Amino acid sequence: MTIALLLALMLIDTTLAVGAIRFVGEAFISIGVFLALAVLLAAYAQATGADGLIAHAFSGRERSGVAIAAAVGALSPFCSCGVIPLIAAMLGMGVPLAAVMAFWLASPLMDPSMFVLTAGVAGTEFAMAKLAAAVGVGALGGYATLWITRRNGFSNPLREGVATAGCGTGKVRQVTAVHWAFWQDRERVTRFLRSTRQTGLFLGKWLALAFTLEYMMLTWIPAESIQHLLGQDNLLAIPVAILVGIPAYLNGYAAVGLIGGLLQAGMSPPAGLAFLIAGGVTSIPAAMAVAALVRWPVFVWYLVLAVLGALASAVAYHLYLLM
Template sequence: MKPLSLPAFRPGGLYRIPDAALTASVLTLAGLAVLVPEQLPHSLVFTLTSLLDVLPFLLLSILLAAWAKASGADGLIARAFQGHTGVMIASAALIGAASPFCSCGVIPLIAALLSMGVPLPAVMAFWLASPVMDPSMFILTAGVLGLPFALGKALAAMGIGLLGGIVIHLLQRGGALRTPLRAGYGNGGCAGNQVRRPRPIAWTFWNEAARRQAFARDGLKNGVFLGKWLALAFLLESLMLVYVPADLVVHVVGTDSWLSVAGATLVGVPAYLNGYAALPLMGGLVDQGMAPGAAMAFLVAGGITSVPAAIAVFALARLPVFLAYVALALAGSLTAGLLYGLMA
């Protein structure tokens, strides 16, 4: 039987769908032009205005991500997986919450870590924390939903990472989850090189032509990626504000009861677009009466267990590890939503 190989992933988490955001935007605009032409100019104005409002945060997040890549600062992640298991779990959760990897982009790195013999508890801590928050996401979350929400989401990322690492450590002590990867995996792809051969960090990267080119290349790529997804998100938000009744939102997820937060947790998995596109959508729902705890649960659950990311994890890990991943993600998201609802 031919060994399986790692599937290719596009940044942002949509699995093998070219220009999905642009296609969705064009189809949405075409649908408006045909079905409700009177709404089309209002949606366009709303989308452009919203993009201008978030532009400072967008530019800052793009420059920050490009700087991390060009300087080699993303290679610091390799140092999180050294020492005692407890220390590794804590440092992996912390680094995961600050790493620039998306839910699918982290998969090749996870394969490399596991193939090198890095303990599964530390890898799981990073695996769960990384898709929830990163520097770019923190800045955009603060701009769209406010600084308290961004801080809460960052703490949720670290907390879920710690929870996952500790639970996996206890399960392994009982003899479970000894072989995490499916047969044929382990190379880790290009992302794995950050762990196997971490580059030296050049804080003043602009002194090297190759790093300057990397900065420009990644900045452009991130700018196009974020721009098209945010444009789609604001376009959908304009329709949501018109056609989703506020009293329905309040009735379904308008309280911080555990049922409301649990519903948002479960709905976040299939309904999630990607981390950046979901922010303005959540902002619109919160303005309509969605409870902050439910919004937190939706964003955290969707970030970890979005359908593309879940497909990637299922293709990479053995079934028991995949089920543990999903269970920990949902339990952690529900807990994060309930706790944030109590504090908000």
């Protein structure tokens, strides 16, 4: 599909196609270390049998695991697309979906450098509100998911062929003997190479499509149009901000600059927060990567949590400002 898009861009404008290829290449370079580490970590854990240990670490302590995952996610340096390889590795290792969902929702919303940038552009109070929202949305999604999984929902979240070559990954795996020096066993080496190839190709294919779509949206949807739509102070600012933020992809740092201009133009801070939360989690390129990774019920649940989290965060911030 990515090749088809690039060929279509080539027919429309050669310069546009070249720009898309360059953008995709630079995007892969920017997350290349994280992508490689995540793929190799997943393959190593599977080849050694350590995936059972990792999953077992969350067994029986899912409640605290959700809170920890939400807090760690809000401080991790991953964007909404860059977190996909790590999520695939975690689910492939059998980490419970509730903790993974908490990390997944919180991770693209905040990191230390983004906090500093947000504070400089929109003020420390707004940056603190976004940090609280990142942790809160992650925790909300994690505990809501925990409630469902304890009632036998989402028992097998990953699509076939992801991370574990088709094995179910929704349940905590049984702990077996771990062979850390897997290279001494020919069968385990084969398992490592097979997992690396399958996971790397799968994630690379879908991330390439996501980055291509990101380039097209950045090229064809001017920031000025978003500012015109959201820069008006009205009663529907928060829901409109969420609806616009879902499809309008901007990376976290570019979105901060846009929100800074919107706030100066009269946009309400809660609406700005809603835009950042909804856009950071459910932008079209990131959502496509998520849809490629998990089964449809989990994907739909992910979108519902993102929208509800953005709405709840904005309303809570609005009530705080009224105090």
